[in-house]
Amino acid sequence: MSLPTHGANPATFLQAIGKKNTKQMIDFSVNTNPLGAPKTLHEKWNDMKEFAFLYPDPEAASLTEKIADHHQVTSEEVLPTNGAAEAFFLVASLFSSQKVAILQPTFVEYEQASHAFGCKIVHIPLDADNGWNWDIKRLKDVLPTVSALWICHPNNPTGVTYQAEQWIELIEAAKKEKTYLIIDEAFIDFVDSHFSFDSFVRTYSHLIVVRSMTKMFNIAGIRLGYVLANSSLIKQLKISQPPWSVNGIAQRAGTICLNETAFVKQTVSYIKKERERVLQQLSDWGFSVSPSVTNYYICSVPKEWESREWLMYLAENGIVARHTENFLFLKGKYLRFAVKTKQENDVLLAVIRKGLDERC
Ligand SMILES: Cc1ncc(COP(=O)(O)O)c(C=O)c1O
Numbered sequence: 001m002s003l004p005t006h007g008a009n010p011a012t013f014l015q016a017i018g019k020k021n022t023k024q025m026i027d028f029s030v031n032t033n034p035l036g037a038p039k040t041l042h043e044k045w046n047d048m049k050e051f052a053f054l055y056p057d058p059e060a061a062s063l064t065e066k067i068a069d070h071h072q073v074t075s076e077e078v079l080p081t082n083g084a085a086e087a088f089f090l091v092a093s094l095f096s097s098q099k100v101a102i103l104q105p106t107f108v109e110y111e112q113a114s115h116a117f118g119c120k121i122v123h124i125p126l127d128a129d130n131g132w133n134w135d136i137k138r139l140k141d142v143l144p145t146v147s148a149l150w151i152c153h154p155n156n157p158t159g160v161t162y163q164a165e166q167w168i169e170l171i172e173a174a175k176k177e178k179t180y181l182i183i184d185e186a187f188i189d190f191v192d193s194h195f196s197f198d199s200f201v202r203t204y205s206h207l208i209v210v211r212s213m214t215k216m217f218n219i220a221g222i223r224l225g226y227v228l229a230n231s232s233l234i235k236q237l238k239i240s241q242p243p244w245s246v247n248g249i250a251q252r253a254g255t256i257c258l259n260e261t262a263f264v265k266q267t268v269s270y271i272k273k274e275r276e277r278v279l280q281q282l283s284d285w286g287f288s289v290s291p292s293v294t295n296y297y298i299c300s301v302p303k304e305w306e307s308r309e310w311l312m313y314l315a316e317n318g319i320v321a322r323h324t325e326n327f328l329f330l331k332g333k334y335l336r337f338a339v340k341t342k343q344e345n346d347v348l349l350a351v352i353r354k355g356l357d358e359r360c
Helices: 008-014 039-043 045-053 061-071 085-094 109-116 136-145 162-175 233-239 248-257 262-283 307-316 341-360
Strands: 078-081 099-104 120-125 149-150 180-186 208-214 224-229 298-299 332-339
Touching: 008 099, 008 224, 039 045, 039 248, 045 248, 061 078, 061 224, 061 248, 078 085, 078 233, 078 248, 078 332, 085 180, 085 208, 085 224, 085 233, 099 109, 099 136, 109 120, 109 149, 120 136, 120 332, 136 162, 208 262, 224 332, 262 298
Parallel strands: 099 120, 099 149, 149 180, 180 208
Antiparallel strands: 078 224, 208 224, 298 332
16 A cells, blocks of 8 residues: 655545545644634635736746845845745756755655756765754765755754754855755744744855745645745746746735734744643653654654554544655654644544553
8 A cells, every 4th residue: 555655635645545534534744834824815815816817927026025025135036936846846956967965854855856857865864863853973074975955944754953053064064065055944934933044045155945835824725935045046946947837826825925924923832832732742651752843743653553553543533644654764653743723633632542542
């Protein structure tokens, strides 16, 4: 039985495990904002849908300006994309046939995109025994041997980020070696008191930051992301981007969402409270959980259960979890769960408790 390669696809997952969708399932494999999209987007929806009938601005000029303002960079340092997913393929094209490194386990698309452009890939393991941290010395040793290093910040699936001082050490070392750092900040907005490398692209020409708007603003279907990088890199990326890649609804939605500071703040504090509560409970029950700072985490499979059995047990009880069979070095020994609403998290905890009581 082969499972879907991404989360957020409950119908395919249930089909793969041979389960009919007979009852309401809660999808813990999707990492978008559990509070939904900002109210303003719903209110403006009727006006926005008019953009479906027009060609979008090919330059996405007003969105580009808005993003530039938001991150205190210039418009020339911004490229809106059809989700972060498009950005990964555009960025990977810069390193066609070259050697790149990826910190693993991580989001599978960096490898996919690098493969698509014939890159040779070096996988660098994260240290599970040290809270899924990186080994900075090993990273610095790899830098001279590769053209680029992909880093997810915070990482998917662990939800972990790395010490600020070590980041600076890494950025400086990469600059010296003329190695590009591709930093995916798709989930950074969920992190309380986060540090971003957004405006660093002004000073460091070897940094490429990718952002997604689909997670925080719950607009996965509209597709919107962007790249922040120095202007000559942005120019190069533009050459490969198909025209009208960012549709008119996405352009408008992005401009609206970037004004939603109160919504972001409310989400961050909600997620923090729920994450701390759920992770504490799971740890108290003896699970190994990743020290996540964002809206998902990985949790070990109870030792009394086989990995697939546990996944199936959860599905039988209305929970879709993200398997980790296609995350390098995890091999299904963990499941990834999103931090969802309090009510949904309570259902998850109750189902897990029942499973433990059945067998442990
Ligand atoms: C770490 C990470 N980056 C980027 C993406 C893709 O984002 P987008 O929906 O903007 O393409 C995902 C999707 O799950 C992700 O997990």
